[in-house]
Amino acid sequence: MIAVVDYGVGNLFSLASSLSAIGAETVVTGDADVIRSADKILLPGVGAFEDAAKKLRESGLADVVCEEAKKGKPLLGICLGMQLLFEKSYEFGEFEGLGLIRGAVRPIEDVIPADLKIPHIGWNALRFQKKSALFRHIQDGDFVYFVHSFYAADCEESVIATSEYGAELTAAVASGNVYGCQFHPEKSGPVGLAILRAFVEM
Amino acid sequence: MITKRIIPCLDVKDGRVVKGVNFLGLADVSSPVKLAKFYSDGGADELVFYDITASAEGRALFTDILTEVARTIFIPLTVGGGINSVADFDRVLKCGADKVSVNSGAIRNPALITEAAKKYGSQCVVISADVKRVDGVFRVFAKGGRENTGMEAISWIRHCVDLGAGEVVLNSIDTDGVKKGFDLEMLDRVSSVVNVPVIASGGAGCMEDFTELFRTLPRVDAGLAASIFHFGEVDICDLKEKLARDGINVRRTAR
Numbered sequence: 154m155i156a157v158v159d160y161g162v163g164n165l166f167s168l169a170s171s172l173s174a175i176g177a178e179t180v181v182t183g184d185a186d187v188i189r190s191a192d193k194i195l196l197p198g199v200g201a202f203e204d205a206a207k208k209l210r211e212s213g214l215a216d217v218v219c220e221e222a223k224k225g226k227p228l229l230g231i232c233l234g235m236q237l238l239f240e241k242s243y244e245f246g247e248f249e250g251l252g253l254i255r256g257a258v259r260p261i262e263d264v265i266p267a268d269l270k271i272p273h274i275g276w277n278a279l280r281f282q283k284k285s286a287l288f289r290h291i292q293d294g295d296f297v298y299f300v301h302s303f304y305a306a307d308c309e310e311s312v313i314a315t316s317e318y319g320a321e322l323t324a325a326v327a328s329g330n331v332y333g334c335q336f337h338p339e340k341s342g343p344v345g346l347a348i349l350r351a352f353v354e355m
Numbered sequence: 356m357i358t359k360r361i362i363p364c365l366d367v368k369d370g371r372v373v374k375g376v377n378f379l380g381l382a383d384v385s386s387p388v389k390l391a392k393f394y395s396d397g398g399a400d401e402l403v404f405y406d407i408t409a410s411a412e413g414r415a416l417f418t419d420i421l422t423e424v425a426r427t428i429f430i431p432l433t434v435g436g437g438i439n440s441v442a443d444f445d446r447v448l449k450c451g452a453d454k455v456s457v458n459s460g461a462i463r464n465p466a467l468i469t470e471a472a473k474k475y476g477s478q479c480v481v482i483s484a485d486v487k488r489v490d491g492v493f494r495v496f497a498k499g500g501r502e503n504t505g506m507e508a509i510s511w512i513r514h515c516v517d518l519g520a521g522e523v524v525l526n527s528i529d530t531d532g533v534k535k536g537f538d539l540e541m542l543d544r545v546s547s548v549v550n551v552p553v554i555a556s557g558g559a560g561c562m563e564d565f566t567e568l569f570r571t572l573p574r575v576d577a578g579l580a581a582s583i584f585h586f587g588e589v590d591i592c593d594l595k596e597k598l599a600r601d602g603i604n605v606r607r608t609a610r
Contacts, residue, residue: 164448164449164451166422166425166449166450166451167425167429167451167453170425170426170429170451171429173426174426174429199476200476270550270551270552270576271550272477272478272521273357274357274478274521274522274552275357275358275360275400275552275576276357276358276360276400276606277356277357277358296358296606298430298431299357300478317356318356318357339429340429340430340431340453341429341430342395342429342430342608343429343608343609345429346429
């Protein structure tokens with residue numbers, strides 16, 4: 154069973170629908186015991202880092218997610234959920250993340266040419282940087298859907314894919330059993346579903 | 356690099372797709388769910404649903420249909436039509452929409468844009484503008500293009516982006532339905548004053564029109580059309596192959 158962590162951030166309808174479309178048994182939950190008993194954990198997130206990190210901590214679920222990940226349970230963070238896996242974020246200040254992956258979240262505008270639009274929104278190609286179980290059903294160059302204004306930096310050792318948008322932006326990361334996608338697999342058509350399927354099969 | 360997006364647009368009334376739909380091999384062409392799947396499987400990068408229902412009961416039906424569509428397709432979904440309040444945003448987002456498009460609602464109450472952007476993020480708020488030349492000036496029209504608001508369009512659209520809109524759908528009333536190409540002059544003016552994605556709407560008649568759009572105006576991010584897709588005059592997979600041959604970066608999918 155996959156636990157989709159519900160900590161009061163964003164709409165989890167599409168994510169739950171996409172998991173159900175690939176036949177994965179899914180529960181959307183804010184219950185610590187349910188998360189502990191799940192085989193895998195999916196950490197979603199939209200909105201601002203500060204607010205999401207605060208809600209995740211105040212709900213007590215930050216500790217649960219970290220404990221389970223440290224025990225070796227597969228964890229996948231999506232979009233802001235991926236950014237939360239890092240040590241800190243510089244989104245409108247400086248805020249602590251879960252620290253499961255080394256690195257920091259920084260504004261895209263620091264690294265891309267000024268004439269490119271922000272957010273980085275739309276379909277972009279994945280450039281594989283490392284072989285990963287997450288990509289076992291897809292190919293280098295496949296397109297996925299992004300919406301973000303901040304990106305994961307200082308995390309070279311865990312980057313498994315990038316996307317080119319005036320700079321090589323971190324698109325996906327892996328560190329042991331902890332995975333993250335900056336893009337939205339639940340909005341990336343068959344390619345996105347194939348990524349979720351690979352995670353479910355881990 | 357980010358790809359140019361191709362977006363079919365569906366008008367839905369009382370839970371059924373209306374106006375000009377003519378597909379081979381689709382028995383129930385007015386089912387929004389079947390059409391959404393047809394387009395999603397056929398390579399569309401995004402879908403736009405406009406609710407042109409007048410009654411509250413129709414609205415409730417649309418909400419049910421939207422939930423079913425969002426459960427079936429896994430590409431971004433934009434919903435517009437009758438969005439007048441944050442409660443309306445809430446209603447369609449809970450059904451699985453990713454973006455909400457406002458038009459008349461924002462003309463009546465521009466603060467709606469800011470309110471919604473603060474609550475859901477700018478990426479979620481799309482300003483849709485129906486624009487027409489009147490005595491050589493671009494004017495904003497309301498109520499589905501029937502009423503001239505008297506507002507100058509370029510400054511209005513820029514104002515909406517300043518208020519928090521994260522994307523612009525520019526529908527040229529002058530070229531809409533004419534099928535002789537997008538309104539490049541109008542699109543050029545708008546895309547040079549905003550720094551958010553601009554979606555061209557109105558006027559696409561053939562595949563070449565999309566090539567011309569993206570070649571002439573590299574700052575335009577997407578092309579939206581309805582009837583040429585609905586009537587099967589342009590197949591999205593064919594269109595993407597042509598655009599790729601013409602050197603335009605598009606997302607190509609397996610047929």
